[in-house]
Amino acid sequence: MRSPVRRRLLTACALSACGLATIRDAAALPDAKATVALVMKSLGDPFVASMIDGAKNYQRHYASQLDLTTHGTLTDNDVAGQARIIESLVEAKVNAIVIAPTDSKALVPVVAKAIAAGTIVIAIDNPFDDDAQDAAHVTIPFVGPDSRRGARLVGAYLGSKLKAGDEVGIIEGPPNDRNAQQRTTGFREAMTAAQIRVTALDTGDWTFESGKSIALRMLYAHPGLRGMLCANDNIAMGAIDAIRIAGKKGQVLVTGYNNIDAVQPMLDDGRMLATVEQFGARQAVFGIDVAVKALVERRRQGELSPFMETPVQVVTKGRGGRFGGK
Numbered sequence: 001m002r003s004p005v006r007r008r009l010l011t012a013c014a015l016s017a018c019g020l021a022t023i024r025d026a027a028a029l030p031d032a033k034a035t036v037a038l039v040m041k042s043l044g045d046p047f048v049a050s051m052i053d054g055a056k057n058y059q060r061h062y063a064s065q066l067d068l069t070t071h072g073t074l075t076d077n078d079v080a081g082q083a084r085i086i087e088s089l090v091e092a093k094v095n096a097i098v099i100a101p102t103d104s105k106a107l108v109p110v111v112a113k114a115i116a117a118g119t120i121v122i123a124i125d126n127p128f129d130d131d132a133q134d135a136a137h138v139t140i141p142f143v144g145p146d147s148r149r150g151a152r153l154v155g156a157y158l159g160s161k162l163k164a165g166d167e168v169g170i171i172e173g174p175p176n177d178r179n180a181q182q183r184t185t186g187f188r189e190a191m192t193a194a195q196i197r198v199t200a201l202d203t204g205d206w207t208f209e210s211g212k213s214i215a216l217r218m219l220y221a222h223p224g225l226r227g228m229l230c231a232n233d234n235i236a237m238g239a240i241d242a243i244r245i246a247g248k249k250g251q252v253l254v255t256g257y258n259n260i261d262a263v264q265p266m267l268d269d270g271r272m273l274a275t276v277e278q279f280g281a282r283q284a285v286f287g288i289d290v291a292v293k294a295l296v297e298r299r300r301q302g303e304l305s306p307f308m309e310t311p312v313q314v315v316t317k318g319r320g321g322r323f324g325g326k
Contacts, residue, residue, distance in 0.1 A: 033064075033065060033066065033067050034065065034066050034067065034095055034096070034291075034292045034295050034296075035067045035069075035093075035094045035095045035096070036066065036067070036068050036069075036094065036095060036096045036097075036098060036288055036291055036292065037068075037069045037070075037071060037089045037094045037096070037097050037098070038051075038052065038055050038068065038069070038070045038071065038098050038099075038284060038287075038288070039071045039072070039082060039085050039086065039089070039097055039098070039099040039100070040052060040070070040071065040072040040073075040099075040100050041072065041073060041075075041076045041078075041082075041100055041102050041125075042072065042073055042074065042075050042076045042078075042206075043072035043073070043074070044074075045076060045206070045234070046233075046234075046258075046260040046261065046262060047232070047233070047258045047260055047280050048072060048100070048280075050260070050280045050281050051100070051124075051125070051280045051281060051283060051284040052070050052072070052284065053281060054280065054281025054282060054283075054284045054285055055068060055070065055098075055281075055284040055285060055288060056068070056070065057281075058284075058285045058288065059288075066288075066292065068288070069094075071085045071089075073085075073102065076102060076174075076205065076206045076207075077102055077103075077174055077205060078102055079102050079103045079106045079107060081102075082099070082101065082102050082103075082107060083106075083107060083110045086099070086107070086110050086111065086114055087110060087113075089114070089119070090113065090114045090117050090119055094119065095119070095120065095291075095295050096119060096120035096121070096122065096291035096292070096294070096295060097111075097114060097119055097120070097121045097122070097291075098121075098122045098123075098124055098284065098287040098288055098291055099111070099121065099122070099123055099124070100123070100124050100125035100126055101123060101126050101128060102177075103176045103177065104126060104127065104128050104129040104132070104176065104177060104178035105128075105129045105132040105176060106176065107128070108128055108129065108132040108133060108135075108136050108138070108140075109136060111128070111136075111138070111140060112136040112137070112138045115138050115140075115301050120291050120294050120295060120301060121140055121301065122140070122141050122142075122143055122287045122290050122291045122294075122304075123140050123141065123142045123143070123144070123287075124142070124143050124144050124283050124284060124286070124287035125144050125179070125280070125283060126144075126177060126178055126179045127140075127142035127144065127178050127179075127307070128140045128142070128178070129178060138301065138302075139301060139302050139304070139306055140301075141290065141301075141304040141305060141306055141307070141308065142306065142307050142308070143283065143286045143287045143290050143308045143310065144278075144283050144286075144287075144308075144309070144310055145278045145279075145283070145309065145310050145311065145312045146182075146309055146312065147178075147179045147182035147183050147186065147278075148182040148183070148185050148186040148189075149186065149312060150183070150186065150257065150276040150278060150312035150314075151182065151183040151184070151185070151186025151187045151189075151190070151229075151257070151276070152186040152187075152189050152190045153186075153190075153276065153312065153313075153314045154190075154229070154255045154257065154274050154275065154276050154314050155186060155187045155189070155190025155191060155194075155229060155255070156190045156193070156194070157255070157273070157274050157314055157316065158190070158194075158227050158229065158253060158255050158273060158274065159190055159191065159193065159194025159196055160194075161227075161253055161273065162194065162196055162226055162227060162253070164194070164195035164196065165195065165196070165197065166196050166197070166226040166227070167196075167197050167198075167199040167200075167222060167224045167225050167226055167227075168191060168196055168197070168198055168199070168200075168225060168226060168227035168228065168229060169198070169199065169200035169201065169202075169215075169218045169222065169225050169227070169228050169229070170184060170187050170188070170198055170200070170201045170202075170228075170229045170230075170231075171201075171202055171203075171204050171210075171211055171214050171215065171218075171228060171229070171230045171231060171235050171239060172184040172201065172202070172203050172204065172231045173203070173204060173205070173206055173231040173232065173235075174203065174204075174205055174206070175203055179231075180203075180231055183231050183257060184201075184231070187229040191229075196227075199222050199224075199225070200218045200221065200222045200225065202214045202217070202218065204230075204231065204235045204238075206231070206232055206234055206235065207234050207235070207238070208234050208235070208237050208238040208241075209238060210235060210238065211230060211234060211235030211236060211237065211238025211239045211242070212238030212239065212241050212242045213238070213242075214235075214238075214239075215228060215238060215239035215241075215242035215243065216242040216245065216246065219242060219243065219246045219248060219252070220246070225252055226251070226252060226253065227252060227253040227254070227255070227273075228243075228252060228253070228254045228255070229255050230254060230255060230256050230257065231257060232256060232257045232258050233256035233257060233258045233259070233260045233262065233263045233275055234260075235256070236254050236255065236256030236257075236263065236272060236275070237256070237262065237263065237266070237272075239254050240254055240266060240271050240272060249271075250270075253273045254271070254272050254273060255272070255273050255274045255275065256272055256274075256275035256276070257275060257276045257278075258275065258276065258277075258278065258280065259275045259276065259277040259278075259315050263275055267315065267316070267317050268317060273316070274314050274315060274316045275314070275315050276312055276313070276314055276315070277312065277313045277314075277315050278310070278311075278312050279310060279311060282310065283310055286308070286310055290304065290308065
């Protein structure tokens, strides 16, 4: 297991400055224009949409130096779909691929082939599995937040609203997703620290529907639940609807993750206690920036820092309320 050297990306301003310097040097590329592909998960997910919008806005400012294409799948778990996209991009000989992987392990072999073909590959949003990278003899840099840390922060906020011995449930993301694993670990750590019992845990698929059905089962099986820690905002919105159906509005506190626009009214009126802002639009830009810089400087994949950390922040009410972290 590797021990990544972390470089914290503290502010958007610092990275924006880096981006300006990098793009202005893009004329040094062989084709005088960097060709970068952004490969995302479900195009119907609001968080994914925000990342794509951020990337496109960035590219518009540097259209003469940066050629950007964006790609995505129909669902968050379409591993085969992402694999086909990567293979087609390698055939098209793009300079770099910036990807939010649907599966932290299963996609490593096809990404390794892309790297062997000379394509720079950068992961955003969800890191690739360390052991899978070691087995494939590749290093795939990750530009993004520490999901475990973000989960600990929002979990600590929930813990501050409960008392020792209270019961909570965790609705996690897909087990093959590194982000989901890290968030569950962070939630558990926060609950242990607050002396709160995790009496229910189930796996969702990042969707409203899964959050709703799982939360309903939890509420009926564990009537003493006082909180639900949800791996993303879609799941959390489903849990909130389940609480309404079960007639337990105001009795169960819910936390989410991603701070999508749809949860703002729920934060404002108290249906959702808190969520985590991980600056999705900036993540995509940071990943593109790192890829272009590697191309300009002719850096090999293995020479890039394995983990470049971006900020997380807990949102407690609308876009203005903040709790801990940065």
